[in-house]
Amino acid sequence: MTRRTPLFDLHQKLGARIVDFGGWDMPLQYGSQIAEHHAVRRGAGVFDVSHMCVADLKGARVRQFLQRLLANDVGKLKEPGKALYSCMLNQTGGVIDDLIVYFLEESAFRAVVNAGTRDSDLAWMRRQAAEFGVDIVERTDFAMLAVQGPQARDKAASLLAPAGARTALALEPFFGREIDGWFVARTGYTGEDGFEIMLPAADAERVWTALNSAGVASCGLGARDTLRLEAGMNLYGSDMDERTNPFESGLAWTVALEPRERAFIGREALEAIRARGPQRKLVGLLLEGRGVLRSHQKILVPDAGEGEITSGTFSPTLERSIALARVPAAAGTRVQVDIRGKLLDARIVRPPFVRHGKALVQ
Amino acid sequence: MSNVPSDLKYTKTHEWVRTLPDGTVEVGITDHAQHALGDLVFVEVPEAGRKLSAGEPFAVVESVKAASDVYSPIAGEVTASNAALAAEPEAINSDAYGKGWLMRVRPSAAAGSALLSPEEYGKLIAEEGD
Secondary structure (H helix, E strand, C coil): CCECCCCHHHHHHCCCEEEEECCEEEEEECCCHHHHHHHHHHCCEEEECCCCEEEEEECCCHHHHHHHHECCCHHHCCCCCEEEEEEEECCCCCEEEEEEEEEEECCEEEEEECCCCHHHHHHHHHHHHHHHCCEEEECCCEEEEEEECCCHHHHHHCCCCHHHHHHHHCCCCCEEEEECCEEEECCCCCCCCEEEEEEEHHHHHHHHHHHHHCCCEECCHHHHHHHHHHCCCCCECCCECCCCCHHHCCCHHHCCCCCCCCCCCCHHHHHHHHHHCCCEEEEEEEECCCCCCCCCCEEEECCCEEEEEEEEEEECCCCEEEEEEEEECCCCCEEEEEECCEEEEEEEECCCCEECCEECCC | CCCCCCCCEECCCCEEEEECCCCCEEEEECHHHHHHHCCEEEEECCCCCCEECCCCEEEEEEECCCEEEEECCCCEEEEEECHHHHCCCCHHHHCCCCCCCCEEEEECCCCHHHCECHHHHHHHHHHCCC
16 A cells, blocks of 8 residues: 555646655656756755654653664754754664754754655664653654755745744754744755755645745656755665665765764674775766666776666756766776666766756766 | 547557658657656667668667667668757657657558557557556
8 A cells, every 4th residue: 555645636636647656656747857857956846755754752861862873973963953964773884774863952853764764764763762761753743845946945934924934044054943833944855955844734735835836846756866866965775775884875974983982873883894994885977978877787897896876867957867876995987887788988976966056077 | 648649650669650741651759658758868869771670679768767769660761860859859758749750761561550540559558557
């Protein structure tokens, strides 16, 4: 049985092509996914992300719980509203999920986890939380919208009353705040500025329609994928999973090994991997000519062996194909990719590929 | 619901065929096919002079989602192909039966009953869940 968000009926009314994403019926595109991509880079677009799971974590020892649970350190979160991007690891250092956690107040944090892993994530978190006496409540009363693009914050704030709008526009990047019944966070998955908004499910249709009227384009999962890949952002399940560690997934920057006394789940495994030296790395790839890089295509690395594309697509901003790929740690800049039996030249580049709407690579 | 013009013939593999006044035949992919593929980003068309058999792949259309071979509905020789698609592959999405034409062929034999009528093609795509 596929699941549906509170916006499913509206997506159908708007003419969306619906696909199964991780067990959810979600809009792939409403017309042209390339047009939706450009709308976000040039103006503003709105995405339904209600399939993701919002979980409230409460208890006197919630901070210690999260310092054990997560590879990044919530000890860094000192100001209420501040967010942190982190991996959640298993005992062998494999990635169970990537998530964002918000510090709300001393005994309350909020986590947002991926749709495809929400049930197993919650089960894992509840098991680990037991010894800390932390309560975990799934906020199924929320819908969630991502409004992204250079005009996104202004247009989203225009739906709030004047005082609330001012508060929303004053939010710093990676901060979230309760405003007039919404939780507004200045976060996103597109490489553009914008908000991710948690709001009562019953209001979702009205707010989406009001955003459309304010000039915010309806955007689906197709555009979401091309935008996040241009921005060099990982997708759980493609670029990393339980069998890969953060060091070979481009996520070493999200692992806080300091302070050394913080015993988080997976720490010992990561220290062993770091001591041996990771065997593989996640890199960006740019296809030199025509064609499209796709997941699981094989990569030949001169004098180093083989690798694999983890996520690939056509970049509407660059008008060429880009990808993330896992290759031997010794890989240099030139590789070849096996695309339907032909070996095509590709160049290793450091993501992101696009920032503030401009190409960072030639 | 996909558009199925009544003045064309079709194949089971979602190509359309238009007979031109000079006896050559124009070929493209249908509205149903372009919709299934999504936004097209690259199109490879054949060179003029190439000889094709019926059912032979003659072009590749690549969308963000997938690459797909396009099959020749008839045997014959390519007289022209749509070079404009190199710069504007999305013409196939917006105008599959017009600006999205892929090639023109001089048939070497009568096409015969292998081609589907608009009604037969409409039924085929309805069964596929158009």
